[in-house]
Structure formats: structure tokens, C-alpha cells
Amino acid sequence: MSQEKHDLNFLTKSFFAGGIAGMTSKTTVAPLDRIKILLQAHNNHYKHYGVFSGLKRIVEKESFFGLYKGNGAQMVRIFPYAAVQFLSFEIYKKFNAKTFGKSSSANHGLKFLSGSMAGVTAAVTTYPLDLVRARLAFHVTVPSTDGTAAVAQQRMRIFPTLVSVIRNEGGFLALYKGLTPTVLGMIPYSGFSFYGFERFKYFLLQHFPQVFGTEKNDKIMLNVPSKLICGGIAGAIAQTFSYPLDVARRRMQLSMLTPETQKYSKGCLSTLTLTYREHGIVKGLYRGMTVIGS
Template sequence: MSLQVENRDLNFIARNLLAGGIAGMVSKTTVAPLDRVKILLQAHNRHHERNGVFSGIRHIVKSESLLALYKGNGAQMVRIFPYAATQFTSFEFYKRWLHGVFGPNSHIDKFLAGAAAGLTSVTLTYPLDTIRARLAFQISGEHVYTGITHAAVTIFREEGGARALYRGFVPTLMGMVPYAGLSFYCFEYLKFGCMKYLPAYTCKPCKQNTGGLVLLLPAKLICGGFAGAVAQSISYPLDVTRRRMQLALMSPETKHYAKGMVSTLKFIYREHGVVKGLYRGMSINYMRAIPMVAVSFSTYELCKQLLELDTGLNH
């Protein structure tokens, strides 16, 4: 009997990892061009200091190529599959373990499960995010790195070993708690609300699902988009801090951003203020984060249905 349960658990984990990984890859590829422009704006790349969202995209296409909009996306895919797979799967486990701890009608367990899932996944995959940011920051004709392996080896050898690959990790962890926690909390809360109060407009029957209902695709996208907007609004300054620290040693003029999280926050605020510093690139972040989170949750929910994961771990 215990062997049967163990096999079912392993089967669930494998299918959940696949569903989460696919969701991450689809969502990140969807917004990859906006992601690259966001990185260039956040870190004040000298070629894009006067550019906005659309002028930045036009500049990349004109000065580099259409394909350059996806620069760094290869590293992103290498990172995002294990990241999203780990995040969604660990969320299911944390949610199960915390279920009912704060009462039958509380959603605090969803926030804590989401935050813990975010911390778990980012800890395992952070070096790949640093590499991806470095590759995306490069401008054609001024390449420092030739690819993922070369970037990893160069950063490791020349910037202080493994510690260099985790530069900006502390603000990432601090930002991940509200970001992942609120993303999962808002999505689960809105999903619950749709199923309870608006099932005729937002849901359809599903025999495989334990609740008998699943959200319609438009409802999934709306719930996911709103969750992404709320989470990003609160955690964005720490995301800017992380990027500046990750990219600090790519230019002598920005070396002072490598000293630590608090000093980096102070430098950003002192040099650029709140709107043009701590929230620089926020408009493009909304444009990318809202559809990215919407597509991510929607794809994950669809994959769960296709892989018959809606019954969860309730053996």
C-alpha cells in the first residue's frame, strides 16, 4: 500500500513538474521582447537612456535585428523550466501541508505557500537568471560573452566565484516573498471567488476535477493578470535593485552598485529618485508582467487539466 502511495506521489510530482515547466516557458517566451527592453531600461544602458518601451523595441530592431528582441531568451528557457517547474510543484505541496492551519475559510496559507514556493525555486535557479540578464544586456558589436557557458565561466573566474553568480540574491529573496506570495494568493483567491459566486459566467463543468468546475480561459487570464499586477507593484523596487547588482561589473561606471543591497537602493534613489530610479521601467513591467503571469497561470491550469492533475494529492 505504501509503495502504491509513493508511486502515485512520484507520478504526481513528475506530471506537475512538466506542467509547471511548460507554463513557465510559454509565458516567458510570450513576453521575451518586453523582458529585454525592461532590463536595458532598468540598468540604464547607454544606448537606451532616452528610450521608452516602443522606442526601445524600435531601436533594438533597427540597430541589431528582429531576433535581437529575444537575446538572452535561450538562457531564460534553461532557467525558467526548472524554476517554474519547482515553483508550481512546491506550491502544491506547501499548500497541502498548510491547508486548514489558519482556519477553513482563510487564504493566508495560499500566500505562505506561494512565498515559500518562490523562495525554493529562485534559490535553485538564481545563477541562470544572472547569466540571462548579462546576455540580454549586451548590445550587438559590444559583446562580452559569447553564450551561456562562456558567461558562467567568465563571471565565476573573474568576479569572485559562486558568490558572483548570486550577486543581487538578497533583494531577490526579499522581493520574492511579496511577489510570489501575492501572485499565488491573488490567483487562488480570485479563482475561488469565480467558482463560488460567478460559476455561470466564469466556469465550465469538469468531471476529472475534484470540485467539478474549472475556470474558462478568459477567466484564467483575467485572474492571472490581476494577480501579476498586484504582486509586481509591491515588489518592483527590489527587482530593479537585483538587476543593477547583477549588471554592476559590466561597466566601470556602475561598479558601485555591486557593494550590497542597501547601498544599491541608496545609490538608485540618490541618483535617479523614485519614478526614474526605483520604479524605472515600471510601465513596461506592467505590459510584460500582467500577460506573463496571466499566461503562466492559465497554461499551468490547462496543463493540469490535460495531465489530470486537478485531483491533486488527495489520496
């Protein structure tokens, strides 16, 4: 098999593996994703709840399926997002290696750079769907006074939401509201996620190959549980640094839904400043990050 064909097969596998892995992981944590959005933006129905109490309240107020509100839009978005991220990471990694060389001193920095570039590429490519997903998840169904289920707002769907944003909020560019904090947050988050994963993987295989490794094609590779551990640790550390920007992104995405929140549409720095002044660090910039936050 030629090198070109081998590279094409590898990239194709990376594309589909990344997409399927992304869909699976996001569906698994969809309830936590939804309550995080509700807490980050201080939804009026859930602003006095924490993560666990909020999840319980969603089931009571909106039924079990309320936990997965917006997950359809998430699935439409996450396959291309994860696929583009994994695929572009491999492309950027090879490009940067050829451009800057493969010296060991530069290797770690290049992995961080490649991860950051891949994260930004994926985020920009699928951003309008992320905005729609946030709005669907923020939408709350409340019971009417006669006991029947009523919808607080007009029932939202993916395509009508896209059209509504374009028509009513400033045209096509309105679909990218909150992109600045997304890109700024993606650089440390995606960069360290990939870099941290690679470093943790190297450490485990270097020092504990019999415990965390498995042999395949005469090579020692990280086993599946160890990959999950490395990915989880790297992601948690990366999120700690970038989380305030994630809060700013959500607030900007949802800023035009009510007159009270339009003040968050003026820009990333303004949104971060207002959030800090109104709610502080724990209940503002880091609200919804942990399961003990309230």
C-alpha cells in the same frame, strides 16, 4: 489507485505543466523582458528611450532577433524555475496544511506562505542562470564604422559567462550577486501571486460560475481565459509592491560590467538608495515597469 500514486501523478503533472507554461509565457514576453532589463540598468544605448521606442530601436540597431537576445538562457532557466515553483508550491501547501491545520481562518495565510516559500525555492535553485540571462540581454550589438556588424564586447554565451563570473568576480558566490533583493522581493511577489490567484478564482466561481466556470468530472473549474485574467491581475498587483527590489536585483547582477556601475555591487540597501538619489522613483525604482515609462 492509491493515494500515494495519485499524489505522485499530480506532482509530476504540476512539474511539467509549470515548466511548459513558464517557457511559453516567457518566450511570448521576451522582447518586453529585454527592454525592461535595458531600462532598469540604464544601458547607455537605451537610457533615453521608453518601452515602445526602445523596442523599435532594438530592431533598428540589432535586427528583429535582438528582441530575443538572452532568451536561450531564459529557456534553459525557466523550465526548472517554473517547474520547481509549481511543484514546491503543492508540496509546501500540503506540508503547511498538515503542520498548521486546515482551519478556514488560517487557510489564506498558509497559501500566501506556501507561495512565498515556493518562489524563494525556485529563485535560489536557478539563480545563476538568471544572472547569465540578464547579462546576455544587457549586451548590445552596435554597428561598426565600416557598416559591418560588430560586437561591442566579446560575444557572450551561457557557459563562458558562468566561467567568467566565477574567475573574475569573486568565485562561486559571485553567481548569486543580487540574491538578497531577489529573495526579499519574491516573498511578497510569489506569495501574493498564488494567494491572489486563489482568491480571484474563488470569487469568480462563487459568484459567476456560469460565466467563468467549466464543468469537468462533476466539478466546476475555472476556464482557461479566466485563469489568464486571474493570473494577470494577481501578478500585476504583486509586481507593483516588489518592483523596486527587481530593479535592485538587475543593477547588482550587472554591476561588474563597467567601472561606472561597480558602485551597485555593495548591497541591496545601498543599490536602492543610490538608484533613488540618482534617478528618483519613476525613472529609477520603477523604471521599465509600464509601457509608458521612459
